[in-house]
Amino acid sequence: DAGVIQSPRHEVTEMGQEVTLRCKPISGHNSLFWYRQTMMRGLELLIYFNNNVPIDDSGMPEDRFSAKMPNASFSTLKIQPSEPRDSAVYFCASSLFGSVQPQHFGDGTRLSIL
Amino acid sequence: ELKVEQNPLFLSMQEGKNYTIYCNYSTTSDRLYWYRQDPGKSLESLFVLLSNGAVKQEGRLMASLDTKARLSTLHITAAVHDLSATYFCAVDSGGGADGLTFGKGTHLIIQP
Numbered sequence: 001d002a003g004v005i006q007s008p009r010h011e012v013t014e015m016g017q018e019v020t021l022r023c024k025p026i027s028g029h030n031s032l033f034w035y036r037q038t039m040m041r042g043l044e045l046l047i048y049f050n051n052n053v054p055i056d057d058s059g060m061p062e063d064r065f066s067a068k069m070p071n072a073s074f075s076t077l078k079i080q081p082s083e084p085r086d087s088a089v090y091f092c093a094s095s096l097f098g099s100v101q102p103q104h105f106g107d108g109t110r111l112s113i114l
Numbered sequence: 115e116l117k118v119e120q121n122p123l124f125l126s127m128q129e130g131k132n133y134t135i136y137c138n139y140s141t142t143s144d145r146l147y148w149y150r151q152d153p154g155k156s157l158e159s160l161f162v163l164l165s166n167g168a169v170k171q172e173g174r175l176m177a178s179l180d181t182k183a184r185l186s187t188l189h190i191t192a193a194v195h196d197l198s199a200t201y202f203c204a205v206d207s208g209g210g211a212d213g214l215t216f217g218k219g220t221h222l223i224i225q226p
Contacts, residue, residue, distance in 0.1 A: 033213050033214075042217075043216040043219075044216075045214065055212075091156065093157075102147050102149075103147075103159075104159070105149075105156045106156060107155070107156045
């Protein structure tokens with residue numbers, strides 16, 4: 001079975017540009033999570049969805065960040081405008097709501113803002 | 115606010131030795147996860163611990179959970195080089211319905 005699929009794997013862009021990260025969860029999973037990983041702050045939860053509905057976006061650092069889940073098989077995380085401090089690895093994870101199974105993580109998007 | 119603390123953060127050990135990584139968390143939870151991350155890679159689930167006294171073992175790794183002490187341990191027995199990685203514990207305070215709060219991770223290096 002295919003795991004969580006993220007794209008792009010790497011993104012390098014200049015400050016001020018719009019960045020869109022994409023995620024396809026595991027088929028059948030109805031919870032989706034976006035995390036950010038940096039050396040300084042470790043792994044942080046940004047936002048999560050249950051059944052395509054955003055439940056908690058308190059981890060989104062600023063209004064420059066937004067996330068959507070238009071259907072059960074696709075989610076985006078957008079940064080506009082991007083800043084150098086947004087450079088990080090962004091992970092998407094999915095799980096079955098209420099299940100005892102762990103969250104499954106994608107390979108991540110390594111984002112560099114110059 | 116849920117806080118998760120791991121120690122040690124860095125650990126260098128020799129092959130064949132035993133060691134334990136500790137994970138403390140600040141609020142009530144009955145779900146604790148251990149993940150492994152290799153450099154530049156994703157997170158791989160190792161264990162899910164769901165109740166007080168839970169113990170799970172896979173190869174040279176054994177994890178346990180004490181919900182009363184809010185403590186989980188990851189014990190490494192007779193370490194081998196292939197176990198070199200960063201190990202994270204994570205807590206779900208929402209009964210499986212919330213995102214995870216991660217510890218800072220333990221960077222483990224096992225030397226021949």
